Amino acid sequence: MRQLAAILFADMTGYTALMQENEQLARAKRQRLKEVLEHTIARFHGKILQYYGDGSLSIFNSAIDSVHAAIEIQQQLLQHPKVDLRIGIHTGDVIIEEEAIYGDGVNLASRIESLAVPGGVFVSEKVFDEIRNQEHIQTRELGYFELKNIKQPIRVFAIANNGIIVPGRSEVRGKTAAPVNRLAVLPFVNMSADPENEYFSDGITEELLNTLTRVDGLQVTSRTSAFAFKGKNDDIRDIAIQLNVDKILEGSVRKAGNRVRITAQLINAADGFHIWSETYDRKLDDIFEVQDEISGIIANKLKENLSGADRPAIRSSVKNIAAYTHYLKGLHFKNKITPADTRKAIECFKQAIAIEPGYAEAHAMVAQSYCSLGTMGQMIPHTAFEIGHQYADKALELDDNIAEGHIAKAMAFLYYEWKWDEAYAALQKAIELNPSRVEAYDLLGFYYIAKAQKPEGVKVLEHAEQIDPLSPTIIRSLGTMYIFEERFDDAIRQADKLLEMNPEMRSAIELKAWAIGMKGDWKSALVLFEEVHRLTGHPLKGLMGLGVCYARCGMMDKALECVHKLELRQQQEPDSVVDGDLAAVWLGIGDIDKTYYYLNECIDKRMGPVACFIEYPPYKVVKADPRFHDLKQRMGI
Structure with a gap:
């Protein structure tokens, strides 16, 4: 049987040495430990699955319950006769067969426990995300650690309530490999x-x-x-x-x-x-x-x-301070991601090119910015990506050793022309030239989604998050990957990371709303989508999620009103493309014919992200339709 559980490992330290010195005291401490564990774990709705030597493995349905149990266990064991115990907790998928339990979640919980100190409770980042808003639980971050047989560095937190031992990072580092280089x-x-x-x-x-x-x-x-x-x-x-x-x-x-x-x-x-x-x-x-x-x-x-x-150093093609300053201003606006700021960025990059026509990086950034507008439906894709191609080609003609130019070409191949092999090759080249350009990993993740290789998409974005752990774009994209894989709780955790950075980040609220809705709670999602719509500051924008939610909650009149407003926006802003939004709302309403009509409109208009969003969980009903095969064929998939 497979289930999601909070896994608690507890291990008594110094037991073997104590047995040699004082066997009677050792046995008394071990018996006391067993009694405290059995009483406390049961009180917090947990279950002890295994005893092994001087340790135990328990599971809980709630991460919060597991941490409360761990705190109480350690506080009790401070009393005479004191028992030195290490505790490690992680949440993850486990497989339980008869008396055996196994899975990656078990292995990771075990590694975290071995990292802990006597009297301490160490938890993984997943557990921390569950308990971070619990006022009766204090924590302290210890940072990332390389753990044996675990591919990626793991972020670890120590519980810091009264009586719980909280070591300095240097005390823990001796147990594991520290980051090097x-x-x-x-x-x-x-x-x-x-x-x-x-x-x-x-x-x-x-x-x-x-x-x-x-x-x-x-x-x-x-x-x-x-x-x-x-x-x-x-x-x-x-x-x-x-x-x-x-x-x-x-x-x-x-x-x-x-x-x-x-x-x-x-x-x-x-x-x-x-x-x-x-x-x-x-x-x-x-x-x-x-x-x-x-x-x-x-x-x-x-x-x-x-x-x-x-590798050989890449020299920038710019020699003029004024051009360089305009370029840096462009980066400042581009990194804000919003359509309005992207347009400001384009102007700055173009000013840099006007001063220095051979500025390869500036050409590449103009290309990326136009491709972004086309991807977001803020420009007619044909116009946006044609301009994007022109500037990307010029950038690579000037200097084909800059990753930015290859990334721009990949955006056009991926989101406009659906040239999958060319997109993949361009992204691999960009990563080879500059492994820290996480935009390439971001695009590569969505390449894998379009090709229905969802686990690969998750893996690529998890790697990107290791390189750039505080990037809002990467945190959001990894959350989206988790939604594709139906790992909704993981997606919610990603959204919460973003909301901690900025409580009014629209894309974060939207990510959380989709995850909660697809998990089954569309009424709670509706509250969040209403906030997304409010934050747009425009009566005709931010309506897709709202329309889907109204339909899912049985409020069909309001869902159809959203459809009407989306159609009105298309009339008022002919340069915008809202067919993807309309497809989603009609899907929520349950009209598959209209959903297919607007999906085909997306393809006709070369609205690239359609290749990805049809892989969202709600589109399963669309994939069951015989027309789905033709839809994929039209995109060369």
């Missing part, structure tokens, strides 16, 4: 009076990131996660824990007239020791040489402890 480049601080120089200091950070990602054997945290700490004064060790790195590069930039002073320092995250620091005073007209020089020196410092050669 993992670097975060924090945004260099603008020390100049002119706020315009903010883009300049960000540019130094960008250049360092681009250079250092090309050092073989070094894993560099992506831009989004590093920039999450911009303007904050977090402790270096805390940042290292959150980003799972062992080294941090930070610095500052001060401009005055035509001179610039750049300070950089490399810090060992475990103890805050400064491995290396340097200050550069240069004339502003050779700033690009300064960037190359700094990044080269730091790369060489890091390579001293690395084996293997670095």
Whole structure:
């Protein structure tokens, strides 16, 4: 029998040694442990499945119950005669057959328990997500750990209630491999009076990131996660824990007239020791040489402890400070993701190209931005992707060694032309050129969804989250992958991560609403979709989820009203494409013929994401229809 459970491992420490010293006391402690476990675990609705040596394995239906039980067990065992116990908890799928229990969830819970200290309770990130809002449970993050036979680093938390032992990370690190050769480049601080120089200091950070990602054997945290700490004064060790790195590069930039002073320092995250620091005073007209020089020196410092050669450095094609500043402003707007900001980004990138026509990266970013607008239905796809292709081709003509150009081509192949093999090849090339460009992994995940290879999609996005753990785009995309796999609780956890960053993030609320709705609670989802609609600030936008929810809750009049408003928006905004929204609402209403009509309209208009969203769980009824085969064939799948 397969089920989702909270798995609690408890193991008595020092039992063997105590048996040799005082067998009677050892047996008394073991008996006391057994009595406390059986009484407490039963009281919190758990079940002991196995005893093994001086340990036990229990399961609970609720992660919250499992943690409350663990806290009470440890608090009781503090009393005389004290019993030193380690506890580890994880939630996951388990398979129970007669008296045996097994599965990846069991293995991981066991590894977390072995990591714990006597008197401590360690829990996985999944358990933490369940208990984070429980006012009677305190926690402290210990960071990521490499655990034996577990492929990805695991984020671990310690329960910090009264009486529970909470170790420092250094005490735990001795039990496992610490992150090695993992670097975060924090945004260099603008020390100049002119706020315009903010883009300049960000540019130094960008250049360092681009250079250092090309050092073989070094894993560099992506831009989004590093920039999450911009303007904050977090402790270096805390940042290292959150980003799972062992080294941090930070610095500052001060401009005055035509001179610039750049300070950089490399810090060992475990103890805050400064491995290396340097200050550069240069004339502003050779700033690009300064960037190359700094990044080269730091790369060489890091390579001293690395084996293997670095890949050849990619030199930026820009030589003009004004063009570079416009480019950095464009990145600033592009990373905000909204349609309005994407259009601002396009203008900035075009200004950079006007000053420096051979600026390959700027051409690539214009291409990506137009492709984004076409994907979101904010422009007629034919127009958006044709422009995207033109700029991407120009970028690759100027320099085919930049990942950004290949990513832009992949977007057009994936979301417009449905050239699946070409999309895959372009993404592999982008990853080869720059492994930290998580946009490539994001697109690759959706490639796998379109090809109905959902486990591969999840795997790719989980890897991307390791590279860029604080990227809203990656967190959201992984949540979407979990929905495709019907792992709705995991999707809700991803949405909650985003809402912790920004409680009014529309895409996060929408992700959570879909997960809750598809899990079966459409009434609760409706409240969230109403909030999504409110946050759009427009009577005709943000209606798809609302329409589906109204239909699922039997409020057909309101669902049809959403249909009417979507049709009205299409009339008022002829450049927008809402056929995918209409297909979803008609599916919710239960009209399969109209659903198929609008799905075919999506294909006629080359609305690329249709290849992905027809893999959502509610579309199972569509897939059961004989017409589905023709639909897939039209997209070359």
